[in-house]
Amino acid sequence: MKKTIAVLMTLLVAIAGIGLPIWVAIEESERQAFKAESAHALGYARDVTMRADETGDQVLSAVGRLVAGHKAAPCAPGSIDVMRQIDLASSYIQAIGHVVGDRMLCSSIAGPSGVLELGPVDYVTDGGAEIRRNVRFPFAPRDSFIVIGRDGFAAILHKRLAIDTAKSEPDVALAVLSLDNPVPIIARGYIDTRWIKRLGSTQAVFVDGAYLVALVRSERYRTVGVAALPVHYLNGRSAEVSTRLVPAGLVAGVVLTLAILYLGRQQMSLPVAVKTALRRKEFFLEYQPLVDLRTGRWVGVEALMRWRRPTGEIVMPDLFIPIAEQNGLIVRLTQQLLEMVARDTGAWLSAHPQFHIGINVAPADFHSSGFLDNLRTTLRGVQAAPGNIIVEVTERGMLDPVVARQTTGALRRHGFAVAIDDFGTGYSSLSYLESLEVDYLKIDRSFIEAIGTGAPTSQVVQHIIRMANDLGLQMIAEGIESQAQADFLRKHGVQYGQGWLYGKSVPFAEIVRQLEEMEESAASFAQAG
């Protein structure tokens, strides 16, 4: 069952880990493609609007000039000359003339008496311009023209000019729409006049079915330039961008998934590895000297567990103790700790009954009924005295006052000493401590570190010392690294200490060797004296 869940979880992580970056890459490709093709379409729509505006400007200015100077005799030779000048100077106007009803009576193209039939006006804009959208002339039977007029004059415009853009992309539809009339003024390709409803204040870009549509409103006239790109432009661009982004997303996804799976496996396999390590007896002990601060003599050690993995890597207890605790393995680990203490010290402890070995026990050990028996049996095997052992338990292990009182009481009745480890990091109150039978307070390293630093916690150590003195407890300071810290602690009455100032943790044989060396030099010093 567990295996099935693990396989399912792995599959899920793989699908999510690989799928998510690919999905993000596709989304990003589409976003980039929309951005690029929107700019493309807007460029055409702006161009159309600009051309339509220029056409409007030229028509207005030409008609204005004729109305101002030639209204009285619009077909006089002088007026025709001006019409021809306008014609020549203008880029959009093909011809201009004088209009009465549906006919152009004279013009730049047909002269003073050449009449051109225009047909009826299609609509009149809000500004009063009369628009004929589709006028044909006998002289250009295949073309159709727009005629825009007012005040008796009208300009003939070629229909293609305003939308004579996007030549290299003939499938792009273009148009000039009027806000006053639903029929396009000019159009090329498929144009839906309902698009105009989606125009915001100045411009809009959107996808409608098979088209990416861009609208740009004229700032001067009630017209709108439109460009509609077939949607395959967008898809093509998106495919092009995704050929770059999707492989990158895939690589990122694979790396992410492998990293997640690797970390997950590490986490999932650690409890199994600790269990295997227990079976294979991969744990070992190092011992850190415990020093009498008043004499400088080594009066004991603290046993600290390490794990040598089959790879040779040494793992520190901060990593495996919590795993052992969370996975119900700590009692077995503590059992091995006792066995290792017995094996390392052998008969040495029986010959040194005053020498202390501090052993760390977890809250679960402290609450386990078999712990005391195990401790006694193991020590009996090496003829060590209970007085050799200091059982170190953190404030966390003392949380239940009834169990704490029972266990500490039983341990002390059998001659073992009890120390509260890492003191100051928990929440023990003075009255609670008073109710427990303990021998030592181990002052946590963090308070020793703060000595002389001026940090807010630098004063705490003095309160702890006062509290321990009030309770009649002996003190062990942890983590002494400098002589100044040692001097401060001794001056304030702390009896014992340990830390790198005196020595890091080493195998027990090394502790014995150094003790013998110290004894020898003390003896030769005494002899010399």
Ligand SMILES: Nc1nc2c(ncn2[C@@H]2O[C@H](COP(=O)(O)O[C@H]3[C@@H](O)[C@H](n4cnc5c(=O)[nH]c(N)nc54)O[C@@H]3COP(=O)(O)O)[C@@H](O)[C@H]2O)c(=O)[nH]1
């Ligand atoms: N239940 C068990 N807990 C155990 C056992 N063995 C160790 N532990 C607990 O693991 C914690 C980390 O221990 P460790 O990494 O061994 O670190 C100890 C010392 O190496 C370190 N130390 C000692 N002196 C100094 C110093 O001067 N400076 C400095 N930076 N570090 C120093 O402190 C750790 C000892 O801490 P403590 O036990 O509080 O005295 C630690 O909490 C161990 O208790 C085990 O078998 N069972």
